[in-house]
Amino acid sequence: MKKTTPLIILDFGSQYSQLIARRVRELGVYCELYPHYISQATLSQLAPSGIILSGGPESVGQSFSPKVPDYVFELGVPVLGICYGMQAMAAQLGGQVASGGQKEFGLAKLVRASLPAEVAAQSLFALPVFENKEEIQVWMSHGDHVTQLPPGFYLLAQSEGACCAAMMDPQRRFYGVQFHPEVTHTPEGKAVLAYFVHTVCGCELNWQPTQIIPEIIQSIREQVNDEKVLMAFSGGVDSSVAATLLHQALGDKLHCIFIDTGLLRLNEVSQVKAMFEKDHRINLTMLDASERFLSELQEIDDPEQKRKTIGRVFIEIFEEEAQKHRDCHWLAQGTIYSDVIESAGASSSQASHVIKSHHNVGGLPADMNLKLIEPLRELFKDEVRQIGLALGLPHAWLYRHPFPGAGLGIRMMCPVTQAILEKLRLADAIFIEELQKQDLYYQVSQAFAVYLPVNSVGVVGDARQYAPVIALRAVKTDDFMTAHWAELPYSFLSKVAHRIVNEVPQVSRVVYDITGKPPATIEWE
Numbered sequence: 257m258k259k260t261t262p263l264i265i266l267d268f269g270s271q272y273s274q275l276i277a278r279r280v281r282e283l284g285v286y287c288e289l290y291p292h293y294i295s296q297a298t299l300s301q302l303a304p305s306g307i308i309l310s311g312g313p314e315s316v317g318q319s320f321s322p323k324v325p326d327y328v329f330e331l332g333v334p335v336l337g338i339c340y341g342m343q344a345m346a347a348q349l350g351g352q353v354a355s356g357g358q359k360e361f362g363l364a365k366l367v368r369a370s371l372p373a374e375v376a377a378q379s380l381f382a383l384p385v386f387e388n389k390e391e392i393q394v395w396m397s398h399g400d401h402v403t404q405l406p407p408g409f410y411l412l413a414q415s416e417g418a419c420c421a422a423m424m425d426p427q428r429r430f431y432g433v434q435f436h437p438e439v440t441h442t443p444e445g446k447a448v449l450a451y452f453v454h455t456v457c458g459c460e461l462n463w464q465p466t467q468i469i470p471e472i473i474q475s476i477r478e479q480v481n482d483e484k485v486l487m488a489f490s491g492g493v494d495s496s497v498a499a500t501l502l503h504q505a506l507g508d509k510l511h512c513i514f515i516d517t518g519l520l521r522l523n524e525v526s527q528v529k530a531m532f533e534k535d536h537r538i539n540l541t542m543l544d545a546s547e548r549f550l551s552e553l554q555e556i557d558d559p560e561q562k563r564k565t566i567g568r569v570f571i572e573i574f575e576e577e578a579q580k581h582r583d584c585h586w587l588a589q590g591t592i593y594s595d596v597i598e599s600a601g602a603s604s605s606q607a608s609h610v611i612k613s614h615h616n617v618g619g620l621p622a623d624m625n626l627k628l629i630e631p632l633r634e635l636f637k638d639e640v641r642q643i644g645l646a647l648g649l650p651h652a653w654l655y656r657h658p659f660p661g662a663g664l665g666i667r668m669m670c671p672v673t674q675a676i677l678e679k680l681r682l683a684d685a686i687f688i689e690e691l692q693k694q695d696l697y698y699q700v701s702q703a704f705a706v707y708l709p710v711n712s713v714g715v716v717g718d719a720r721q722y723a724p725v726i727a728l729r730a731v732k733t734d735d736f737m738t739a740h741w742a743e744l745p746y747s748f749l750s751k752v753a754h755r756i757v758n759e760v761p762q763v764s765r766v767v768y769d770i771t772g773k774p775p776a777t778i779e780w781e
């Protein structure tokens with residue numbers, strides 16, 4: 257159902273390419289992302305109903321800048337170029353693009369051009385949301401701009417700086433926008449994409465992630481063909497949903513291994529056990545490897561060294577355990593579409609079969625001689641969550657903040673010890689509990705406590721105490737690549753600080769991190 261005449265997005269390297277794909281799928285239309293140099297054979301085979309050209313970091317004027325293959329324009333289907341995509345379209349179809357000079361970054365206002373009535377009716381701004389709207393607010397991010405339209409094109413709108421902001425060839429159904437309709441800063445951006453996808457390309461509503469659950473289950477059964485499957489189960493969103501799907505498809509043929517690194521959050525191990533072993537009856541081996549991790553991490557200060565050690569030990573334990581399951585011929589992973597795109601680089605290579613870097617620390621061994629099964633490979637995170645809900649996993653579990661594979665190990669600026677882990681776990685749990693109690697948890701994208709091994713003076717009762725500091729970090733972000741620190745209410749922060757110094761032994765002070773990313777990262781290590 258979903259694969260018939262998909263819409264495709266050709267990636268020219270923009271940081272927003274994935275976002276375009278997500279937006280199109282949110283509109284109920286199945287789409288896939290391909291590198292800009294897609295072959296003619298692949299393109300013909302896909303028979304797309306429309307093509308979107310993404311933005312990109314290059315300038316069209318340079319000899320090495322990526323081109324739109326000619327056969328894209330010759331296919332006879334509608335094409336929408338966004339930012340670089342529009343400039344490449346303009347330059348290749350006989351227009352002119354100038355570099356530098358008129359740079360526009362951030363919010364901009366567009367003024368619509370006056371058009372002949374029959375052309376205006378096909379404009380991207382023909383939608384009711386734009387009726388009586390002379391000025392349209394959009395998000396721009398470009399240094400180059402189109403200075404001369406190619407033959408057959410009309411100007412649809414200009415920015416205040418008199419740059420061509422949108423153009424159209426109604427005959428060939430080619431559209432270009434200099435702004436980014438895929439970002440939320442362009443309020444009517446979704447309407448622009450909807451017009452292109454539904455009205456221009458005629459795409460039907462063919463995508464609703466939960467409807468493909470039976471299809472995924474069927475395809476797991478066909479692929480595995482009665483053989484046994486092993487899975488390293490982390491309890492994160494992707495791994496929880498993948499394991500639940502695999503379990504529905506295979507029952508006891510699925511065997512999950514959960515490795516407790518000792519670096520997890522308060523009660524996490526017991527929650528995993530209760531939910532997946534008891535409620536979902538998944539075949540689960542819980543390995544308590546906390547002492548082994550602790551002893552391997554002794555005296556390691558350097559964050560990268562910590563990550564590498566945690567990754568290595570994780571793989572060693574998994575391999576040892578897998579030896580006991582020699583009758584398993586398959587390895588299941590919770591790889592999702594973003595992992596496939598990021599690991600393979602949609603524009604740098606054909607999105608080949610890539611093993612997800614489990615815990616971001618090197619990936620599971622490729623030489624285990626197991627065949628790989630990844631039931632979520634074609635799905636974005638929000639789609640995985642919808643599927644998880646439909647499978648009966650709790651909302652609170654599916655919408656938890658992300659947690660790094662290296663766990664609390666990278667949330668203390670010193671070597672890992674049991675005593676510090678206990679302190680940090682408790683402080684973190686207090687922070688999260690208060691966020692939940694005060695309905696702030698879902699208003700931030702990620703929140704956690706960090707242990708700072710800096711002694712500072714405090715007063716407990718009548719005695720002076722010389723003890724470490726806990727830092728609180730909470731950020732708001734869409735993509736975790738950039739982030740704002742969350743402006744949590746002072747009264748809330750004060751309550752959390754009060755509870756931490758009172759309930760966590762040997763903490764003298766609590767501080768709140770007010771640094772954005774960039775320049776800081778979200779994690780402290």
Ligand code: XMP
Nearest residue numbers: 563615616658659660661662736777778779
């Ligand atoms: P940074 O600190 O790079 O974090 O701004 C961005 C996002 O990535 C998560 N993160 C990790 N996740 N293993 C993981 O699985 C890691 O080593 C790791 N380091 C950072 C971080 O929690 C945030 O969500």
